[in-house]
Amino acid sequence: MEKGQLELIDQLIKAEVEQTNRITEYWQGFSDFSHWQTWVVLAMFVIPLVILVLFIDRKKVFHLGFYGYSVHVFFAYTDIIGIERGIWFYPYKLLALLPSSFTLDASLVPVIYMLYYQYILNRGKNYYLWMLPLCLLLAFFMKPLMVGIGLFHFHGKENFWLLFAGYVFVALISKWLTDFFIFLSKSSKWSLNTRKTT
Numbered sequence: 436m437e438k439g440q441l442e443l444i445d446q447l448i449k450a451e452v453e454q455t456n457r458i459t460e461y462w463q464g465f466s467d468f469s470h471w472q473t474w475v476v477l478a479m480f481v482i483p484l485v486i487l488v489l490f491i492d493r494k495k496v497f498h499l500g501f502y503g504y505s506v507h508v509f510f511a512y513t514d515i516i517g518i519e520r521g522i523w524f525y526p527y528k529l530l531a532l533l534p535s536s537f538t539l540d541a542s543l544v545p546v547i548y549m550l551y552y553q554y555i556l557n558r559g560k561n562y563y564l565w566m567l568p569l570c571l572l573l574a575f576f577m578k579p580l581m582v583g584i585g586l587f588h589f590h591g592k593e594n595f596w597l598l599f600a601g602y603v604f605v606a607l608i609s610k611w612l613t614d615f616f617i618f619l620s621k622s623s624k625w626s627l628n629t630r631k632t633t
Contacts, residue, residue: 466528466531472527472584473527475527476586477538480529483546490550491549491550492553492556495553502549505613506545510601513605514539514540515534518535522594526588544573547569548605548609552610562610571599573602574598574599574601578595578598
């Protein structure tokens, strides 16, 4: 690597360490377990997972699990972009070392999507039509509620349409990726690992 590149990498690492220290200070002062909002965040993490274990369709658990994991990954990417670009911020989080959006990314939103997807599958509904109301509900009811009680903060003008677009993106990409892997599981087409039995 070039000298200038190494110097810039060193500066970026120092800035990351400083930012991590500031986040830890912020968490200790405003987001630790002495604040009721952090207990709400904990409940938003634990309760959906308990509900999922109790109500997931065991016959479709891998299908739903893959879909839910896809929701988790793409919703986390969406949140990371929003946070790093300074569009929004989650003022309360479980632990200083976790991403601020961990509760929504790892539990609440994936579980909501999974159980709703399960409902759609079990009743033979059109996924694309039925996901729109859920995306609207999450963007225009859940997030404004979170803003109202201080669990979500826009840096600048509120833009719930941007959030809606994010929820739709997550719904689409998660479904397409799940369908693609289901297709691969049922087909040996293009597989280099297919063996002929004689």
